[in-house]
Amino acid sequence: MKLAKRMERMQASEIRELLKLTAQPEIISFAGGLPAPELFPVEEIAKISHDLILKEGRQLLQYGTTEGRVTLREKIAKRMADKYKTVVDPDDILITTGSQQCLDFAGKIFLDPGDVVLCESPSYLGALNAFNAYEPVFVEVPTDEGGLIPEELDKILETTPRCKFIYVIPDFQNPTGRTWTLERRKKFMEVVNKYNLPVLEDNPYGELRYEGEIMPSLKSMDIKGLVMFLGTFSKIFCPGLRLGWVAAEHSVLQEFVKVKQSADLHTSNFDQGVADAYMENYDLDEHVRDIVARYRKRRNLIIQTMEKEFPKGTEWTHPQGGLFLWMTFPEGVSALKVFEKCIEMKVAGVIGDAFYPNKKTDRSMRINYSNMPEDKIVEGIKRMAKAIRDCMA
Amino acid sequence: MKLAKRMERMQASEIRELLKLTAQPEIISFAGGLPAPELFPVEEIAKISHDLILKEGRQLLQYGTTEGRVTLREKIAKRMADKYKTVVDPDDILITTGSQQCLDFAGKIFLDPGDVVLCESPSYLGALNAFNAYEPVFVEVPTDEGGLIPEELDKILETTPRCKFIYVIPDFQNPTGRTWTLERRKKFMEVVNKYNLPVLEDNPYGELRYEGEIMPSLKSMDIKGLVMFLGTFSKIFCPGLRLGWVAAEHSVLQEFVKVKQSADLHTSNFDQGVADAYMENYDLDEHVRDIVARYRKRRNLIIQTMEKEFPKGTEWTHPQGGLFLWMTFPEGVSALKVFEKCIEMKVAGVIGDAFYPNKKTDRSMRINYSNMPEDKIVEGIKRMAKAIRDCMA
Numbered sequence A, B: 001m002k003l004a005k006r007m008e009r010m011q012a013s014e015i016r017e018l019l020k021l022t023a024q025p026e027i028i029s030f031a032g033g034l035p036a037p038e039l040f041p042v043e044e045i046a047k048i049s050h051d052l053i054l055k056e057g058r059q060l061l062q063y064g065t066t067e068g069r070v071t072l073r074e075k076i077a078k079r080m081a082d083k084y085k086t087v088v089d090p091d092d093i094l095i096t097t098g099s100q101q102c103l104d105f106a107g108k109i110f111l112d113p114g115d116v117v118l119c120e121s122p123s124y125l126g127a128l129n130a131f132n133a134y135e136p137v138f139v140e141v142p143t144d145e146g147g148l149i150p151e152e153l154d155k156i157l158e159t160t161p162r163c164k165f166i167y168v169i170p171d172f173q174n175p176t177g178r179t180w181t182l183e184r185r186k187k188f189m190e191v192v193n194k195y196n197l198p199v200l201e202d203n204p205y206g207e208l209r210y211e212g213e214i215m216p217s218l219k220s221m222d223i224k225g226l227v228m229f230l231g232t233f234s235k236i237f238c239p240g241l242r243l244g245w246v247a248a249e250h251s252v253l254q255e256f257v258k259v260k261q262s263a264d265l266h267t268s269n270f271d272q273g274v275a276d277a278y279m280e281n282y283d284l285d286e287h288v289r290d291i292v293a294r295y296r297k298r299r300n301l302i303i304q305t306m307e308k309e310f311p312k313g314t315e316w317t318h319p320q321g322g323l324f325l326w327m328t329f330p331e332g333v334s335a336l337k338v339f340e341k342c343i344e345m346k347v348a349g350v351i352g353d354a355f356y357p358n359k360k361t362d363r364s365m366r367i368n369y370s371n372m373p374e375d376k377i378v379e380g381i382k383r384m385a386k387a388i389r390d391c392m393a
Helices: A014-022 A042-060 A070-084 A100-110 A125-132 A150-159 A182-195 A250-264 A269-281 A284-309 A335-344 A374-392 B014-021 B042-060 B070-084 B100-110 B125-132 B150-159 B182-195 B250-264 B269-281 B284-309 B335-344 B374-392
Strands: A093-096 A116-120 A137-141 A163-168 A199-202 A227-232 A244-247 A324-328 A364-368 B093-096 B116-120 B137-141 B163-168 B199-202 B227-232 B244-247 B324-328 B364-368
Touching: A014 A335, A042 A269, A042 B042, A070 A093, A070 A227, A070 A244, A070 A269, A093 A100, A093 A250, A100 A125, A100 A163, A100 A199, A100 A227, A100 A244, A100 A250, A100 B250, A116 A125, A125 B250, A137 A150, A150 A163, A150 A182, A163 A182, A244 A250, A250 B100, A250 B125, A269 B269, A284 A324, A284 A374, A335 A364, A335 A374, B042 B269, B070 B093, B070 B227, B070 B244, B070 B269, B093 B100, B093 B250, B100 B125, B100 B163, B100 B199, B100 B227, B100 B244, B100 B250, B116 B125, B137 B150, B150 B163, B150 B182, B163 B182, B244 B250, B284 B324, B284 B374, B335 B364, B335 B374
Parallel strands: A116 A137, A116 A163, A163 A199, A199 A227, B116 B137, B116 B163, B163 B199, B199 B227
Antiparallel strands: A093 A244, A227 A244, A324 A364, B093 B244, B227 B244, B324 B364
């Protein structure tokens, strides 16, 4: 069988093989991006599901509209206004099968082979894979502690043809855990406005803030209708339901709707109904406060343990929220070697190389701290410390 | 914003505008492909959902594997063997967000711009739209009462370069309601084997047979691993859950898995769990027998009413199963005019032109008989008869 050219780019990679190793049983895994399952509101969802199906099963189990459940879109619009001061019309929101689907759709809507996608360096692996199917060239924009550096973006845009959009995660970025400063956000919007560059603003973790002030979203500063805001219920509710959304200027949203219709018709009515009914009958804010309290504790614990256990020269970010931090090993220490040593010791992170679309050898590792219980966090970091020391020797 | 070239092909079409008209309230609609909602096992699903979430909520609400729930894939494999004598390994099945998603994935896996997709003439609109996003050339293979004509396919394949796959619906085809004869199936497989042409066999309606013998699937005759079999729970259970699957030779299935991972990570665990638990705790065969009894009655009623009401010269197919029949108006009668007249009279079918990928003016209309209750079927066909007579006058 002769496959499309794009499939050559999607073949099994070295990175994919490494990721497989992290899924071995008995491993203490800081590798995934999984929420803590012990916090899922299981009993509430059981009750809601039952009542909802009895109440509106005939509609819920039938085909639905591509755009998604109206009352859920209204609640999302309200939440975006409350949490991020981002005002959008419910009609400019499309419910998707997880926010991963928005990434695929953005690629489909904007990219011809050879077009340029800009992204932070490093960036979210799953997004890079989604865009990759549409055969773009990736151009990485340098970042530092304050987030993406707008002046660098300006320079790139001045000299690079065929830039179709930029993909960014301004809040608790995946993989670094960093958050853009307010000043950077403003400057960034100036630059994209200057070039009329569409922006894919991915915000899966924004509500999971453990300290400091919420930053305004890029979408809230968007005067030209350039920003497409992606949200998800995966981190504030539960990911097994596959519920995300995109909010965008009306004409752009219509392109997403068209693509959604031919991709999977619509998002599960059942999943949409459950999230809607949960927000109707329970306090999602209170639930998010519980998640935040737990993850804050885990973030504090993992950093304390790192401070205590890690050999000098290894550094890490101090995220104000989200699920990840980013470790950098001392000069001369190979992240791949540390990774291999970690797997031997039954502990795992994700090797930094995975987060650069253009091949790169980095001294970094992404660490997730939301999924493992406290005792495993301590034990895992101890093992990792030993792996690093072994590689330094 | 500069969009990808493919989006030009996906813009609002005349057909799309016509379809919108069929969704007006108070219309008696034979236009959609909706199952009868009064048959959904609402109380059973309410109970199942509740119990399932209490029992395994922590896993069910967490991220899942891309391939899908193991016990559900096992049940699907067993069902394919029982119903279609089609033996596949559960590991060669991928659960998808409706079978529509399989169509999108097939386009993504096989098609570069300008590649050829073969299909029956006419064929399912939703499939054509899904493939269209990957910018193929469509080549239509002639059909008659016995289904696709293999000799015609042979001729086309002999002279047409870049044929990447053929899309077919051998059982109760959408839109015609026709079923391929056994002889045609055998001959078809000889032709595709000769050219090593991959086959997308879509079988959403196969279990909804109202009379006659079940035909073996193409997949069951597939000795070279060329056939990808698409199935769905939308017509035998309920579509609001978004559950379909593809069964294919192992290496091909792996391409679907890769594409699925970057498209939406995995199908809703909740939806998967509900279908699995329903089959575990209730008798899906019995449920399908109820559906078949109801739809058979509706098919009989709609045909009887057509025989009684329609003016001479209008013809229609006599489907042995599925959801659709195909009407052809007398020479000189415009389907578009009949359609417009029907909309005035608050009744709707889908104009035949919609089902040809290459622009064509046809004298046909697709009629769905599963969704409307009996009294509306009679009233709707009476109105339609008047519309046809008006157009003949």
